[in-house]
Amino acid sequence: MPDRPSRQSSLAHAQHPVPVTARAGGPLSGRVRVPGDKSMSHRALIFGLLAIGETKVSGLLEGEDVMRTADAARALGAIVHHDGPGAWRVRGVGIGGLREPAGVLDFGNAGTGSRLMMGVCGAHPITTTFDGDASLRKRPMRRILDPLELMGTTIVSAQEGGRVPLTLRGPREPVPIIYRTPVASAQIKSAVLLAGLAAPGETTVIETEATRDHTETMLRHFGAQVDVTKEGAHGRRIVLKGQPELQAAPVAVPADPSSAAFPLVAALIVPGSEILIESVMTNPLRSGFLTTLREMGADITVENEGNEGGEAVATLRVRASGLQGVDVPPERAPSMIDEYPVLAVAAAFAAGTTRMRGLQELRVKESDRLAAVEAGLKAAGVTCTIEGDDLVVHGTGGEVAGGGTAATHLDHRIAMSFLVMGLATRKPVQIDDGAMIATSFPGFIALMNELGGDIA
Ligand SMILES: O=C(O)C1=C[C@@H](OP(=O)(O)O)[C@@H](O)[C@H](O)C1
Numbered sequence: 001m002p003d004r005p006s007r008q009s010s011l012a013h014a015q016h017p018v019p020v021t022a023r024a025g026g027p028l029s030g031r032v033r034v035p036g037d038k039s040m041s042h043r044a045l046i047f048g049l050l051a052i053g054e055t056k057v058s059g060l061l062e063g064e065d066v067m068r069t070a071d072a073a074r075a076l077g078a079i080v081h082h083d084g085p086g087a088w089r090v091r092g093v094g095i096g097g098l099r100e101p102a103g104v105l106d107f108g109n110a111g112t113g114s115r116l117m118m119g120v121c122g123a124h125p126i127t128t129t130f131d132g133d134a135s136l137r138k139r140p141m142r143r144i145l146d147p148l149e150l151m152g153t154t155i156v157s158a159q160e161g162g163r164v165p166l167t168l169r170g171p172r173e174p175v176p177i178i179y180r181t182p183v184a185s186a187q188i189k190s191a192v193l194l195a196g197l198a199a200p201g202e203t204t205v206i207e208t209e210a211t212r213d214h215t216e217t218m219l220r221h222f223g224a225q226v227d228v229t230k231e232g233a234h235g236r237r238i239v240l241k242g243q244p245e246l247q248a249a250p251v252a253v254p255a256d257p258s259s260a261a262f263p264l265v266a267a268l269i270v271p272g273s274e275i276l277i278e279s280v281m282t283n284p285l286r287s288g289f290l291t292t293l294r295e296m297g298a299d300i301t302v303e304n305e306g307n308e309g310g311e312a313v314a315t316l317r318v319r320a321s322g323l324q325g326v327d328v329p330p331e332r333a334p335s336m337i338d339e340y341p342v343l344a345v346a347a348a349f350a351a352g353t354t355r356m357r358g359l360q361e362l363r364v365k366e367s368d369r370l371a372a373v374e375a376g377l378k379a380a381g382v383t384c385t386i387e388g389d390d391l392v393v394h395g396t397g398g399e400v401a402g403g404g405t406a407a408t409h410l411d412h413r414i415a416m417s418f419l420v421m422g423l424a425t426r427k428p429v430q431i432d433d434g435a436m437i438a439t440s441f442p443g444f445i446a447l448m449n450e451l452g453g454d455i456a
């Protein structure tokens, strides 16, 4: 078995964009399982690196982003084996045992992998250089460098605004801090907690809006002590006891709810569809999308509730539904942050207006997702406006013209959202480049076509 699945370089797409077209056909039907959760997959490899012993991972997402984290874990001294589909083993080095990498850590398109690893490396007395593709080079990293500097990390060099390529040098022993995250971001929270592993005493993160808690769950699973209490109306205070000895522990990664969102919306908007999406993670900090769709009148039923890898999972039965526009409150954003582009597609087919509030963070994802969604919807004949930090979609309540080409700006979620849209529009919808889909959802096109879609 090869050590890793084959993949293209992160620059390949820039030279060879792959246009893809989606066309409407008959109803969608069938039963599918989407790949493993991206957030948990990155973390499983990172905790495997930091633990003593061999961590066995099943259900790992073998997308480009996660493969970059696997490469980085190897460069930092872990032995990473690929045993078969989704099955990986990581022999870790333990906290404090990181090796200085021989070369640059290239994270490709991955915000999560790069930011979490900055937390890990920035707390160790090694010098590490981080880089990525044209999209990652535009994303803000000051939000990670600021708390790391408080903990004693030296920013040896960085691009304007603290962007990659950047080089960090960690202190001999980081200083534990109490840090209030300036924006609701699980990546900032996680970077600080991962750095706090190497610090003596307690590292505290306070967030005013609760964000996904996979780092906290995995810290406990690998043997660290973490106390979580409520903070204000929607927030949390997370206290980590530093310098634990992390012990290898098995991780079973459940199916990614952010990937499930694509077949889910497709089934809602293609008339006559009925599909089952198996064993999707239903962690409440990831379920804002289901809440919103139900408010819109989506027919989604939950079957076979269970548990995978310590997370609640359920099979979702989705039937085509007449949707209504809704107002999505800003405090819901962290629990569905990556699902807004495809929610905007659902909203285009809904009757009335959908206003999605408080989406400033979407401007700094793989692309400016507010601008990309607005442009793609307009190209397909849908009225959409950006009002301050709100995205407003005027749904047709029926037919959507389609016919345009959506510019994807190296953004996998923009690519998949507009392909989903094209399965239900009068004219086909084209995207300019499907290459980035492999960052989070390899096999997306095949899976959609297995359900009866026409994407090529
Ligand atoms: O921690 C994580 O795994 C993630 C956190 C979110 O980013 P922010 O922390 O920037 O909101 C999300 O958009 C990303 O896809 C995954």
Ligand SMILES: C=C(OP(=O)(O)O)C(=O)O
Residues within 6 Å of the ligand: 038, 109, 110, 111, 112, 113, 338, 365, 366, 413, 440
């Ligand atoms: C924002 C995303 O990922 P990342 O920040 O890891 O690049 C995403 O997957 O939608």
